[in-house]
Amino acid sequence: MSKSNQVLEEITSKEYEHGWTVNLETDEAPKGLNEDIVRFISAKKNEPEWLLEWRLKAFRQWQKMVEPKWPNVTYPAINYQDIIYYSAPKQKVKPNSLSEVDPELIKTFEKLGISLTEQKRLTGVAVDAVIDSISVATTFKEKLSELGVIFCSFSEAVKEHPELIKKYLGSVVPMNDNYFAALNSAVFSDGSFCYIPKGVRCPMELSTYFRINAANTGQFERTLIVADEGSYVSYLEGCTAPMRDENQLHAAVVELYTMKGAEIKYSTVQNWYPGDKNGKGGIYNFVTKRGLCAGDHSKISWTQVETGSAITWKYPSCVLKGDYSVGEFYSVAVTNNYQQADTGTKMIHIGKNTRSRIVSKGISAGKSQNSYRGQVHVMKRATNARNHSQCDSLLMGDQCGAHTFPYIDVENNSARIEHEATTSKIGEDQIFYCLQRGIDEESAVALIVNGYAKEVLNQLPMEFAVEAQKLLALTLEGSVG
Amino acid sequence: MNYRTMLSIKNLQAKIGEKQILNGIDLKVNAGEVHAIMGPNGSGKSTLASVLSGREEYEVSGGEVDFLGKDLLELSPEDRAREGIFMAFQYPVEIPGVSTINFMKTALNQIREYRGQQALDAVSFLQLMKEKMKLVEIDQSLLNRSLNEGFSGGEKKRNEIFQMAMLEPKLAILDETDSGLDIDALRIVANGVNKLRNKNNATIVVTHYQRLLDYIVPDYVHVLYKGKIVKSGTKELALELEAKGYDWIKSEVTVA
Ligand SMILES: Nc1ncnc2c1ncn2[C@@H]1O[C@H](COP(=O)(O)OP(=O)(O)OP(=O)(O)O)[C@@H](O)[C@H]1O
Ligand SMILES: [Mg+2]
Numbered sequence: 001m002s003k004s005n006q007v008l009e010e011i012t013s014k015e016y017e018h019g020w021t022v023n024l025e026t027d028e029a030p031k032g033l034n035e036d037i038v039r040f041i042s043a044k045k046n047e048p049e050w051l052l053e054w055r056l057k058a059f060r061q062w063q064k065m066v067e068p069k070w071p072n073v074t075y076p077a078i079n080y081q082d083i084i085y086y087s088a089p090k091q092k093v094k095p096n097s098l099s100e101v102d103p104e105l106i107k108t109f110e111k112l113g114i115s116l117t118e119q120k121r122l123t124g125v126a127v128d129a130v131i132d133s134i135s136v137a138t139t140f141k142e143k144l145s146e147l148g149v150i151f152c153s154f155s156e157a158v159k160e161h162p163e164l165i166k167k168y169l170g171s172v173v174p175m176n177d178n179y180f181a182a183l184n185s186a187v188f189s190d191g192s193f194c195y196i197p198k199g200v201r202c203p204m205e206l207s208t209y210f211r212i213n214a215a216n217t218g219q220f221e222r223t224l225i226v227a228d229e230g231s232y233v234s235y236l237e238g239c240t241a242p243m244r245d246e247n248q249l250h251a252a253v254v255e256l257y258t259m260k261g262a263e264i265k266y267s268t269v270q271n272w273y274p275g276d277k278n279g280k281g282g283i284y285n286f287v288t289k290r291g292l293c294a295g296d297h298s299k300i301s302w303t304q305v306e307t308g309s310a311i312t313w314k315y316p317s318c319v320l321k322g323d324y325s326v327g328e329f330y331s332v333a334v335t336n337n338y339q340q341a342d343t344g345t346k347m348i349h350i351g352k353n354t355r356s357r358i359v360s361k362g363i364s365a366g367k368s369q370n371s372y373r374g375q376v377h378v379m380k381r382a383t384n385a386r387n388h389s390q391c392d393s394l395l396m397g398d399q400c401g402a403h404t405f406p407y408i409d410v411e412n413n414s415a416r417i418e419h420e421a422t423t424s425k426i427g428e429d430q431i432f433y434c435l436q437r438g439i440d441e442e443s444a445v446a447l448i449v450n451g452y453a454k455e456v457l458n459q460l461p462m463e464f465a466v467e468a469q470k471l472l473a474l475t476l477e478g479s480v481g
Numbered sequence: 482m483n484y485r486t487m488l489s490i491k492n493l494q495a496k497i498g499e500k501q502i503l504n505g506i507d508l509k510v511n512a513g514e515v516h517a518i519m520g521p522n523g524s525g526k527s528t529l530a531s532v533l534s535g536r537e538e539y540e541v542s543g544g545e546v547d548f549l550g551k552d553l554l555e556l557s558p559e560d561r562a563r564e565g566i567f568m569a570f571q572y573p574v575e576i577p578g579v580s581t582i583n584f585m586k587t588a589l590n591q592i593r594e595y596r597g598q599q600a601l602d603a604v605s606f607l608q609l610m611k612e613k614m615k616l617v618e619i620d621q622s623l624l625n626r627s628l629n630e631g632f633s634g635g636e637k638k639r640n641e642i643f644q645m646a647m648l649e650p651k652l653a654i655l656d657e658t659d660s661g662l663d664i665d666a667l668r669i670v671a672n673g674v675n676k677l678r679n680k681n682n683a684t685i686v687v688t689h690y691q692r693l694l695d696y697i698v699p700d701y702v703h704v705l706y707k708g709k710i711v712k713s714g715t716k717e718l719a720l721e722l723e724a725k726g727y728d729w730i731k732s733e734v735t736v737a
Binding site (some may be wrong): 438 | 538563574575576583585589
């Protein structure tokens with residue numbers, strides 16, 4: 001075995017760091033899914049009648065739909081009756097401040113490296129933490145409310161700001177948009193809601209951490225961010241899950257809505273449990289993320305670093321409805337061992353002079369499969385639409401695969417669409433060059449991979465970028481063949 | 482002899498696949514010396530440099546190499562570098578998205594760690610960098626760019642010498658660092674090498690041209706031919722080669 005292979009072997013056998021469970025007494029629904037479960041969830045959350053009706057409608061639509069088969073991934077059939085759809089960590093009363101939050105929970109987050117305590121690392125970042133199905137604590141609430149920024153759990157928003165939820169829930173991702181979105185609409189448990197009022201530049205990063213804790217539970221969060229005219233917000237989403245033998249389902253929906261001149265920057269560092277090195281266990285991540293640039297001159301920017309999950313099915317998209325609106329998608333998707341990712345974006349140009357930019361960097365190692373799927377659609381009235389797409393794939397070893405599926409659909413002749421694609425391999429020459437300078441092989445690969453992904457990593461807020469770099473290195477170092 | 486032996490190569494043989502390339506090389510380099518290695522294309526000069534720096538695709542099929550009392554052939558490539566061997570590549574590779582600065586920071590700190598030294602803090606690193614930039618007359622804008630990506634041939638070579646200045650090796654092997662350099666760049670690169678010379682380090686210069694040796698004056702000149710050192714001499718040998726070419730040496734070898 002050559003040295004490279006040895007290192008590959010060592011690194012890829014590194015276990016998932018976040019694999020542990022905390023014993024929180026949970027409050028669970030029975031396994032399976034039917035109308036009663038939907039009612040149970042809604043009742044648990046003391047929801048108003050209209051929301052229950054909305055859920056039931058989604059559930060009935062979902063029953064008539066079929067799971068999509070077009071993604072370039074294979075997995076055993078999911079038994080939707082074998083999943084627990086609601087699981088809440090038991091808490092006697094809803095906490096009013098951090099000091100009232102279950103210390104076990106706080107410990108959980110500390111293990112994740114996320115401190116909910118305001119003095120610590122994330123100073124300047126407001127955090128909403130979602131563990132299993134419930135939103136646990138939101139920090140910095142007061143400071144934000146002075147500016148009129150609403151940042152709270154979804155369930156709280158349903159109670160406190162029903163008019164906003166009624167207006168925007170499903171406005172970007174309709175309940176019957178796709179199979180997983182419909183499922184989510186029926187059973188979503190919690191998530192974050194965020195509203196930035198007119199003209200306000202949110203002074204801190206808003207952040208959510210998701211963690212799946214209980215066994216056999218699906219996690220179905222719902223995130224809704226509304227940026228009113230001329231406002232700006234940067235939002236971070238981080239995720240982890242413990243190691244389990246069975247696969248766990250995660251089907252979230254994220255909706256972003258920007259009005260005239262508003263901007264939302266949404267960043268994700270996804271590190272769900274990818275399964276072990278033989279492909280056992282891991283999260284199935286079927287997520288619908290979409291942003292609607294409703295107003296003129298508005299902008300939505302997605303940045304994602306995807307390193308986890310056994311299967312990823314995810315296409316953060318932008319609907320560019322307002323004239324002069326801008327959509328961006330920056331992505332690094334890493335797959336290793338038996339992971340499969342089918343990810344990319346859709347840019348739908350509807351308004352005039354709309355622009356979109358796609359930068360996708362796929363990295364495949366081990367026996368993994370990594371697909372980029374992107375659609376650029378320029379509608380009839382979208383004069384002067386511009387798109388630039390760049391899709392790069394990096395292969396490590398010769399047992400993995402990289403695939404690119406670009407779909408371009410232009411109905412207006414004034415459109416200018418550019419698409420570039422490259423595939424490369426980390427070269428022995430590059431590695432040797434590093435070795436000759438005294439850099440060991442692991443660090444060499446980390447250096448090269450981070451260099452390759454730099455354009456995307458640069459889009460992340462500072463503290464996230466550092467985390468993402470480490471994550472990339474951890475997932476991949478040494479995977480050269 | 483008050484010279485310390487730095488590198489001692491005995492009967493070194495190496496092959497790639499079934500192809501024998503080095504056929505028994507003997508060479509001794511003392512601290513403070515500069516050795517020039519010349520020889521026709523394909524004679525094995527780059528191979529020798531690669532074998533010394535530990536490239537895996539070359540299989541050492543015989544011989545010994547001692548570097549400052551250590552069995553060099555037993556060391557991994559990165560440990561050879563950390564022990565003080567530096568190679569300026571004939572064809573430096575590109576590493577997109579990684580700046581020379583970042584690259585050097587990583588390298589220097591790993592070398593320091595190996596030697597039991599603390600990592601350099603940002604300020605000291607910057608100071609060191611500024612100092613070395615001056616020495617090899619290189620512009621910071623080049624060092625901020627992706628390593629070697631889109632560099633001109635001359636910029637790549639100059640960047641190699643900058644890296645050498647940063648890492649302060651004990652033994653530097655310069656593989657055709659002069660090729661592709663214009664006259665001014667050649668002078669700058671040679672000046673850099675000369676300024677870095679001292680009685681504790683040594684340099685092996687692989688070149689085709691006497692011109693470089695006007696600037697970097699060698700103590701010894703060796704001619705490599707068909708994987709063997711077939712002639713050694715002082716700097717006058719380089720002049721003779723320049724005037725007469727390699728044919729007379731080739732015929733001497735065939736006659737012998
Ligand atoms: N990786 C390789 N695979 C096959 N043959 C090789 C390889 N590397 C070197 N060789 C062969 O070994 C011989 C010596 O090559 P080497 O590059 O060492 O020559 P050189 O003296 O540096 O030549 P030049 O002056 O052209 O740089 C050549 O015949 C070359 O083709
Ligand atoms: Mg050569």
